[in-house]
Amino acid sequence: MAYHEITTWACGVLQDTNGRDVSKVLGAAAVKEGKDIWIIDNYADLPDRVNVPVRKYCKISDEKIKERFLFENHHPDIVVLMEDVYAKGFNILRGSPDGVVLIVNTNKDFDFILDMIPDSNPDKKKLSKIAVVDATSVAPGIDRDIMDIEGAEGSSEIGKGIGACMAAVTAKVTGIVSVDNVMDVVVNKEAAKKALEMVKVKEL
Amino acid sequence: MATDVKKLIVSIPTHLKIPEGGVIDSCEVDGEQPQLPTGGWRLLRSVIDQEKCTKCLTCWLGCPEPCIHLTDDRGVYIDLKYCKGCGICADVCPVKCISRVPESDFKGDVEYMEIPF
Amino acid sequence: MPKKFLPGLSAVAKAAVQADVDVISSYPIRPYTGLMIELSEHVANGTLDAEFVHGEGEHAQLAIVHGAALAGARAMTGSSGVGVTYAMEVYSPISGDRVCPQMVIADRTLDPPGDFGQEHTDAMSTKDQGWILGWAASPQEAYDNTLLFYRIGEDRSVMLPQMNCQDGYFVSHIADWVELGEQSQVDEFLPPYDNPKPLDPLKPVQHGPQIYAEMGPALEATRYNAIWNARDIIEKATKEFGDIFGRKRDPFHELYQMEDAEIAIFIQGCHSITAKYAIDDLRKKGVKIGLIRPRFVRPFATPELEDICGKLKAIAVVETNNSFGASGYAGQLTPEVCAAMVRAKNVPKLVSFFGGMGGHPIRISQFEYLAEKLAKAAKGQAEKEVHWLDLECEIEM
Numbered sequence: 105m106a107y108h109e110i111t112t113w114a115c116g117v118l119q120d121t122n123g124r125d126v127s128k129v130l131g132a133a134a135v136k137e138g139k140d141i142w143i144i145d146n147y148a149d150l151p152d153r154v155n156v157p158v159r160k161y162c163k164i165s166d167e168k169i170k171e172r173f174l175f176e177n178h179h180p181d182i183v184v185l186m187e188d189v190y191a192k193g194f195n196i197l198r199g200s201p202d203g204v205v206l207i208v209n210t211n212k213d214f215d216f217i218l219d220m221i222p223d224s225n226p227d228k229k230k231l232s233k234i235a236v237v238d239a240t241s242v243a244p245g246i247d248r249d250i251m252d253i254e255g256a257e258g259s260s261e262i263g264k265g266i267g268a269c270m271a272a273v274t275a276k277v278t279g280i281v282s283v284d285n286v287m288d289v290v291v292n293k294e295a296a297k298k299a300l301e302m303v304k305v306k307e308l
Numbered sequence: 309m310a311t312d313v314k315k316l317i318v319s320i321p322t323h324l325k326i327p328e329g330g331v332i333d334s335c336e337v338d339g340e341q342p343q344l345p346t347g348g349w350r351l352l353r354s355v356i357d358q359e360k361c362t363k364c365l366t367c368w369l370g371c372p373e374p375c376i377h378l379t380d381d382r383g384v385y386i387d388l389k390y391c392k393g394c395g396i397c398a399d400v401c402p403v404k405c406i407s408r409v410p411e412s413d414f415k416g417d418v419e420y421m422e423i424p425f
Numbered sequence: 426m427p428k429k430f431l432p433g434l435s436a437v438a439k440a441a442v443q444a445d446v447d448v449i450s451s452y453p454i455r456p457y458t459g460l461m462i463e464l465s466e467h468v469a470n471g472t473l474d475a476e477f478v479h480g481e482g483e484h485a486q487l488a489i490v491h492g493a494a495l496a497g498a499r500a501m502t503g504s505s506g507v508g509v510t511y512a513m514e515v516y517s518p519i520s521g522d523r524v525c526p527q528m529v530i531a532d533r534t535l536d537p538p539g540d541f542g543q544e545h546t547d548a549m550s551t552k553d554q555g556w557i558l559g560w561a562a563s564p565q566e567a568y569d570n571t572l573l574f575y576r577i578g579e580d581r582s583v584m585l586p587q588m589n590c591q592d593g594y595f596v597s598h599i600a601d602w603v604e605l606g607e608q609s610q611v612d613e614f615l616p617p618y619d620n621p622k623p624l625d626p627l628k629p630v631q632h633g634p635q636i637y638a639e640m641g642p643a644l645e646a647t648r649y650n651a652i653w654n655a656r657d658i659i660e661k662a663t664k665e666f667g668d669i670f671g672r673k674r675d676p677f678h679e680l681y682q683m684e685d686a687e688i689a690i691f692i693q694g695c696h697s698i699t700a701k702y703a704i705d706d707l708r709k710k711g712v713k714i715g716l717i718r719p720r721f722v723r724p725f726a727t728p729e730l731e732d733i734c735g736k737l738k739a740i741a742v743v744e745t746n747n748s749f750g751a752s753g754y755a756g757q758l759t760p761e762v763c764a765a766m767v768r769a770k771n772v773p774k775l776v777s778f779f780g781g782m783g784g785h786p787i788r789i790s791q792f793e794y795l796a797e798k799l800a801k802a803a804k805g806q807a808e809k810e811v812h813w814l815d816l817e818c819e820i821e822m
Binding site: 147171 | 541594696
């Protein structure tokens with residue numbers, strides 16, 4: 105039974121919409137394939153403060169998700185970083201199971217990002233794959249936006265900015281949903297296509 | 309038989325204990341609370357060019373946290389454990405000696421935290 | 426209509442637009458702020474023709490809708506947590522003046538300290554003020570309740586304000602499938618608001634005059650009669666809702682597997698959905714357990730509960746609220762259930778559980794622990810009167 109937990113780390117206010125778009129795009133694509141989804145932002149991160157690290161959560165499952173009233177993803181097996189520096193300051197792999205996949209938006213290479221996580225962190229050994237993509241360079245201003253509606257439905261057009269790129273890359277690297285379904289759902293298809301061409305993956 | 313109300317007193321597990329009323333001690337050190345090193349939030353780092361710096365301390369006036377210090381051997385320097393990277397110092401400097409560099413260009417200088425808050 | 430994936434606040438906003446609300450009064454407090462943001466977008470785009478007034482505080486919010494409802498407008502406001510208790514002064518005048526605004530409450534714990542989790546204490550503290558008070562457990566029910574409560578409250582034999590409550594964050598922010606109604610169905614179900622004596626410069630009236638003490642009991646008695654008249658209207662309106670929209674439900678309680686149950690869980694709010702999965706598992710092991718979810722706290726459905734309790738051996742009341750020092754040694758629901766049980770044919774054993782306090786989630790394994798304690802109590806071997814689920818169960822996250 106396929107059950108995945110995807111946690112996205114984004115920057116408060118300026119990347120709030122894009123961070124939530126990663127969850128919404130993957131969720132909408134999963135619904136097209138008949139799966140059950142659960143999407144929420146972290147509540148206590150206070151996303152109305154600029155440049156604070158905020159987390160967005162998504163769960164995708166083949167069977168019905170029974171426990172829906174939880175605050176966070178306790179065992180994320182896919183971690184998406186919109187700003188690479190968060191790997192330096194926080195334990196982004198906390199609670200992850202073996203085989204966790206890390207996807208980072210950065211202009212640096214694999215080793216630079218892996219060096220940011222200290223070797224003394226026992227969760228570092230559970231990494232199975234790391235993917236880097238310089239999604240910020242796809243278009244100017246694509247990674248900064250005004251905060252969307254706080255918690256309410258928001259615009260029905262999803263995937264206008266960098267969120268579309270990161271969601272498409274996640275689908276390609278992990279295969280949890282098909283890339284075609286993701287491209288159907290996003291609005292900014294050119295940015296997503298460009299990001300798919302630029303992604304580099306390394307198995308560990 | 310009437311209920312023994314003393315048996316209703318609840319024992320709290322140690323890892324969930326919280327001080328009475330939620331009142332915690334304030335810190336006495338400079339900067340933010342030592343339990344919350346917020347350097348990990350920083351996306352752009354302010355780098356001071358010590359040659360051009362006139363030690364006027366306008367940046368210290370503008371810093372919302374007291375993260376800027378002046379000593380004889382280091383000159384004016386920024387406490388990277390707490391600096392959140394707001395950039396007010398670079399904005400107010402009268403001789404424009406503070407430049408903004410992406411934080412991911414540097415290794416280290418950030419206290420590693422298990423959970424963000 | 427096709428189903429949409431919406432959080433609870435969004436569903437309420439869509440119902441408010443379809444019900445053609447006239448005056449909206451806002452003041453930000455997380456978690457219910459999302460509702461006001463969405464309604465303000467509708468007002469700005471022109472999809473909703475309403476006056477949008479921003480108050481200086483929750484007390485001002487309620488005073489604004491009081492005035493609007495007196496003038497004959499259908500009004501909506503909302504709050505959470507300490508905002509609900511800040512406006513405490515205005516609840517009784519609105520109820521006593523017999524006007525019908527609706528307040529959408531997304532629960533939040535009361536301070537201190539600042540906790541964004543949810544507990545029902547904020548809205549439950551107002552249960553004595555004379556408002557119709559009910560809880561929604563899912564976004565679909567939040568949409569249905571918005572329309573249903575307006576219909577119940579604005580009925581001429583009731584004329585009482587309503588509080589449309591939902592769990593903050595768990596129901597208000599987590600999305601689920603919602604089937605919306607067509608505008609024609611809403612127009613058929615909900616007639617326009619008709620205040621018999623609105624404020625009108627050509628026909629002046631006086632609201633809230635000074636009275637002598639001997640007129641007091643009669644005034645209180647009219648409101649007492651109104652809230653009990655509401656029971657008939659609740660039944661009638663719920664049946665009409667089922668006929669028009671196709672979603673039938675029991676007017677006062679949601680019962681799950683209660684036909685042959687010997688022990689039951691009495692729980693309000695969204696954690697009842699998790700409880701149903703636990704009950705499915707327990708039924709497979711042969712435990713005869715069921716679930717009762719009350720939809721209304723005011724008027725409390727005492728007659729139905731007297732019937733249900735008479736057939737049970739033990740009942741567990743799950744409290745997500747607190748009332749320090751209450752009779753029954755637990756929160757605010759235990760005394761209400763006790764008053765129903767005292768007139769039942771035979772009185773079941775009662776155990777109270779504090780669950781989900783501070784906004785902590787309740788997991789399926791905690792419900793299994795609860796069922797174990799309850800089964801012991803049914804045999805007369807109860808360990809304690811009150812259990813704290815969050816502190817006693819060791820749960821691996």
